[in-house]
Amino acid sequence: AGGQLWTSLSDVLELLAAAAPAQCVQAVHRGSDGDEPVLAKLFTDTDATFTTSSAHPGLLWALEGLAWSPEHFSLAMEAIARLVELDPGGRLGNRPNSSFVSVIAPTFPQTSATPEARLAVLASLRKLHPARSWKLLLDLLPGWMGGGTYNHTPRFRKWGTHPKQVSAQEYWKMVEGVVDNLLAMVDENPDRWPELIERIPDLPGPKRAEIYDRLSRLADNGKA
Numbered sequence: 001a002g003g004q005l006w007t008s009l010s011d012v013l014e015l016l017a018a019a020a021p022a023q024c025v026q027a028v029h030r031g032s033d034g035d036e037p038v039l040a041k042l043f044t045d046t047d048a049t050f051t052t053s054s055a056h057p058g059l060l061w062a063l064e065g066l067a068w069s070p071e072h073f074s075l076a077m078e079a080i081a082r083l084v085e086l087d088p089g090g091r092l093g094n095r096p097n098s099s100f101v102s103v104i105a106p107t108f109p110q111t112s113a114t115p116e117a118r119l120a121v122l123a124s125l126r127k128l129h130p131a132r133s134w135k136l137l138l139d140l141l142p143g144w145m146g147g148g149t150y151n152h153t154p155r156f157r158k159w160g161t162h163p164k165q166v167s168a169q170e171y172w173k174m175v176e177g178v179v180d181n182l183l184a185m186v187d188e189n190p191d192r193w194p195e196l197i198e199r200i201p202d203l204p205g206p207k208r209a210e211i212y213d214r215l216s217r218l219a220d221n222g223k224a
Helices: 003-008 009-020 021-031 038-043 057-068 073-086 097-103 115-128 131-138 168-188 191-197 205-223
Strands: 045-046 049-054
Touching: 003 009, 009 021, 009 057, 021 038, 021 057, 021 073, 038 045, 038 057, 038 073, 049 191, 057 073, 057 097, 057 131, 073 097, 073 115, 073 131, 097 115, 097 131, 115 131, 131 168, 168 191, 168 205, 191 205
Parallel strands: none
Antiparallel strands: 045 049
């Protein structure tokens, strides 16, 4: 009731997730459904002397651990995306949006899933969560990312470890895939163009050329 059970398990959720990955993800999906999702209760800040705490970081660590697994990656990212939609914001820096981006970031992916699997998840989430996916995709573009942070790694599962070396080919493949998803969303909603135009300097040359060509065709159609 009121998220109390989830809160009471916060410090062991990473262990429960490693022990029963499928059941953990199913529970997150159930807890994020409905008009008043129970997991929304976890995003309540509690103030103490000189500190602020919340129950949601334990759940994020559990899902970050699952995201290292190629088998559980897709459902773990779907679960994190659901939390992104529930998150009202707060004083803690540990947020679902940051977890999502840091798992799949082209410069420093914190998952053992292949680039193809990561791009497939982005395409799927773009359709399931269009409002949130737009910002998540923008955050994955090169200009946003600086040093990054280390995600949780599972203690009792050999799913992945830091650091992961990324080749130039893999990096650009991911960046171009992110841009392709953004362009698909612009096609669905042209009102998004201004935000994408602001990010053109951050994009690889071929994608900049593609965007300029699209804008030129839009201008020609407008004149017609």
